[in-house]
Amino acid sequence: MIKLRQLRMAPKIRGFDAQKLSQALKQYRAKTAWGLDIGGHALKVVKIIQTSGGLLIEDLDIIEYPALKPDINFFQSQHIKEAIQFFLAKHHIAKTDKVLVSIPGQFVLSRFTTVPPVDKKQLKDIVSYEAKQQIPFDLKDIVWDYQQLSEQVPAAEGIEIGLFASKRSTLDHILSNIASLKPRLTALQVSPLAISNLILFDRQVDGPVIIINIETENTDIIIVDGLHLWLRSITLSAVDADLVKEIQRSMEYYKSLTKEEVNFKNILLIGNRFKDPSNVKFISDNFTYEVKVLKTINNLKLSDKINPDFLNENLANLSVALGLAVQGLGLGRININLLPPEQIKAAEISRKKPYAVATLGCLALLLVIQYCGLHIQINHLCNSHNYHQNVLLNIKELEKKYKSTETLAQANKSALDLVSSIDSSRFFWMEALDKLLFLIPDNIAITSINSSWISADTFQTKDMEKPAAKSNFFQAKKTGEPRKSGSSGKLLLMGIKGESSEPRMGFIEENVLKPIQRLTLFDQRVPAFKNVEIVPGSCRQVDRENGEEGCICFEIRWIVKSQDEIQSETQSLIPGTSTQAVKS
8 A cells, every 4th residue: 555655746846837837828729810901091900819718809909091092092002001011010910810801892892692502512613603694704803702691491492692702903902002911811801791790790780780881982881681691882981861862772672682571670880980979860860760889899808908998989990800800710600701812822831831841751651551551452452353353343334324424414514505605795784774773863754765776887976986886885704705696887776765743854954864974884984875865856745634743755865885985985094095995
């Protein structure tokens, strides 16, 4: 029997602090993420760490710089580069920290669609095909990602998908400004989606809610309805009647998309504009819903280093950065990443370099072990005639299955070719009709919209300097695609007929004719139509038989410009460049 005095513990080592070691191990295990929101006048920064006790806001900062001038590209400002350098000098980013940066909503194209219910392996292929149809740009010139918004359940009609894309040129400007962050950069996320991640994680909403986030140059309208999500960015930054009208239009459009009845109850206001109580009151006076400003957080704790008063004062302005950090910790519902694929791959390779030497050593050892095993197996196979016979039979069976599968693939290929041959011009009609209907005043009713192809030889236009050509405004992006037969030398003539309750011709000219003359499509800088005119003799007074007030009937027609004309006019707007059309 061992005596107790023989079980004495060794004396403590001098200079060893067990408590400090425990804290160091906990810090090593903790996950850390930084959210950087690049705004029009400030860089907002938030650092969140995930510990066993929950999420802790460890650091935050607002680095202000002069507001950008209207004629300066948002991402080509020297102030942003200087703010990033100041941030890196002031804050320490560890090698294991994740860094996420925001992209303003106006620089991202968002589309929401429904795809057939399939398994995860097939979903990516179907979404890739849908992206080619929904995004009106060459996929080589953009970076896109998608998010599954609804769960796949039995008897479901489809899966809701959100598609988000941004031009590579825009992303290159962003990456050039944050070049110092590239070794740590994890993702580029859209600002309104970052806000959605924060609101959903922090349980700020209950039921359908409209979120209004006003930035320096644009406003994000976000609708969160359970698993459903919809967003829209508009180029308005003032709290006025125009903003109220756009919010109402967005709500009605969202209701038209959903099959179920939607009853909004709350409006959540985010952004620096709503520090002014008069702006909050203006929104409250124009809506019957409960209006509140983001002022508190529920599921995030504060470090002792953070001043609570500073956070409470700037919380509405830090929502994007908070949402980015939440996503960086893997707790965001929307995990969109618009970082170019080659950038993601380079970052992964950089993180894996320390393990390369160890991997090569293990691989060499594995090859030796495999060689020994294969040598034994080969000797065994040499004496196994039956085994070889079974292998040959299996090969023949697989060959039959392969031929059967190849025949089925050829049959399905014709169906896929038929689907891919669908005319992509629907993007032109969707864009044109949407904008035409939007600019028509409430007291004017459109009775018909018509279009037809006409011969360029028989229609004399005022602009005779350029030869007439078929309008290829909505020409398919793929090169080598055959044109419609008989369409050479054709012009697309469009027109509308309507009735105006305003008994003045000047009203029609100012509110219908001139807006159509200035109308642009697909974010282009020049008008999409030419020769916009009121058809002679079409305007006349019409009296109602039932005693109602009369109206004025009118007809307006125009010609759709060709893609070459639009590109030529766009080039002419750039000083010092040739007006010759260049393929975009």
